[in-house]
Amino acid sequence: MEDVAFKTGSGAAASDWAVIQKASVDFRRNLHRRPELPWQEIETAATIRASLDRLGIPWRVCAGTGTVARIAPLAPGRHIGLRADIDALPIHEASSHAHVSTHDGCMHACGHDGHSAALMSTAAWLKAHEAAVPGPVTLIFQPAEEGGHGAKKMIEDGALEGLDAIFGWHNWPAIPFGKAVCPDGAVMAGNGTFRILLKGSGGHASQPENTRDPVLAAAAVTMALQQIISRRITPQNAAVVSVTSIDAPSGETVIPDSARLAGSIRIANPSDRARIDAMITEIATAQAAAYGVEAAIELFPRYDATINDANAAETMRAAIAADLGNDWLHEELPVPIMASEDFSYYLKELPGAFALIGADDGNGHHEPCHSPRYDFNDRLLPIVTRIYARLAGAPLPPQSTSQQD
Numbered sequence: 001m002e003d004v005a006f007k008t009g010s011g012a013a014a015s016d017w018a019v020i021q022k023a024s025v026d027f028r029r030n031l032h033r034r035p036e037l038p039w040q041e042i043e044t045a046a047t048i049r050a051s052l053d054r055l056g057i058p059w060r061v062c063a064g065t066g067t068v069a070r071i072a073p074l075a076p077g078r079h080i081g082l083r084a085d086i087d088a089l090p091i092h093e094a095s096s097h098a099h100v101s102t103h104d105g106c107m108h109a110c111g112h113d114g115h116s117a118a119l120m121s122t123a124a125w126l127k128a129h130e131a132a133v134p135g136p137v138t139l140i141f142q143p144a145e146e147g148g149h150g151a152k153k154m155i156e157d158g159a160l161e162g163l164d165a166i167f168g169w170h171n172w173p174a175i176p177f178g179k180a181v182c183p184d185g186a187v188m189a190g191n192g193t194f195r196i197l198l199k200g201s202g203g204h205a206s207q208p209e210n211t212r213d214p215v216l217a218a219a220a221v222t223m224a225l226q227q228i229i230s231r232r233i234t235p236q237n238a239a240v241v242s243v244t245s246i247d248a249p250s251g252e253t254v255i256p257d258s259a260r261l262a263g264s265i266r267i268a269n270p271s272d273r274a275r276i277d278a279m280i281t282e283i284a285t286a287q288a289a290a291y292g293v294e295a296a297i298e299l300f301p302r303y304d305a306t307i308n309d310a311n312a313a314e315t316m317r318a319a320i321a322a323d324l325g326n327d328w329l330h331e332e333l334p335v336p337i338m339a340s341e342d343f344s345y346y347l348k349e350l351p352g353a354f355a356l357i358g359a360d361d362g363n364g365h366h367e368p369c370h371s372p373r374y375d376f377n378d379r380l381l382p383i384v385t386r387i388y389a390r391l392a393g394a395p396l397p398p399q400s401t402s403q404q405d
Helices: 014-033 043-056 110-126 150-156 214-225 227-232 272-291 310-323 344-349 380-392
Strands: 061-062 066-071 079-085 137-142 165-176 185-188 190-199 239-247 256-266 295-303 304-306 351-361
Touching: 014 150, 043 066, 043 110, 043 185, 061 079, 061 310, 066 110, 066 150, 079 110, 079 344, 079 380, 110 165, 110 380, 137 150, 137 239, 150 185, 150 227, 150 344, 165 304, 165 310, 165 344, 185 351, 190 214, 190 272, 214 227, 214 256, 227 239, 227 272, 239 272, 256 272, 295 344, 304 310, 304 344, 304 351, 310 351, 310 380, 344 351
Parallel strands: 079 137, 079 165, 165 351
Antiparallel strands: 061 066, 066 137, 185 304, 190 256, 190 295, 239 256
16 A cells, blocks of 8 residues: 555644644545455555554554554553454445545445544544543554454454453444434444255246245245244334345246245344344244245354443543534434444443444435445544544644534
């Protein structure tokens, strides 16, 4: 990757803040041009580490392509962690901006490039004011958030050692710019996936009585699984069961021997996972038997719900309100949202909070995460840097009263 100048001198003031802001945008767009998939973030990690070197911030390798750095390591106050994810998605970008992905079939379609740039901007600002930072701040650049359980591996490699609390955020195009959510309790759902193989006996389409039709059984299983949410989970518990794939390739006049289903679950209450998994197994087995077909079910737990600590969430809400104003809360967005985040691993280990911060400013930043047309809103970079600086108790970068950073 090209060398992005991310450096400040000690005692940086407003003039240096302008330099940091420009560097953070350049850094973000540089990462966007060269995205890398989970556990393949070699160049991304090298770019992050080179910038930390230029800033004079010591770092260590963590979980391979992850990086952990520390500001004010000997300061006596509370030790907090700030996290960014660094991986991209296997999506072909359909945008036309100047920093479009140069890696065919790979794209920063979730804004992890922006999360990394905001944390690097924070690193630059805090380093310039290190003597005034009251407690240690650990910067966590984490790989493999997109299904790779990167947070788990970072924890196993000691990323949380010595921390008292941890904070993170995600840009969210469904929230207007200038708004955010950071609730007590669950902010994002847990998830899991399932696969069901229905094994029957195929034959001629004109003689279905001589077959055990897995396609018909697949349709019945799909419909029956929808009753889990509508009839067997209390309405007060947010949950989703979605069959996302039915695969039974065959000719127009041939009933196949087998059919495969796949799908996803989302849960806000961790105790619902075992119940829903058991019901998927129960329903698929019973429905298959009713059609003379056998069912083999595989269940794959992924991430738990992202559950904020109430005290940490209150602290983060105060930092958000100080920057976005008293009407910052986006009350129209129901929480928890049913997307998932491996930040949940950190929150199972120590107190912390995770916020969703609005990106839609009416200038093309409404495209949802994981869309091939998505692009991160660079106007979020100075906002999140200021929020992180407040959480660290550091001097604050200048704030634009119009939020037109």
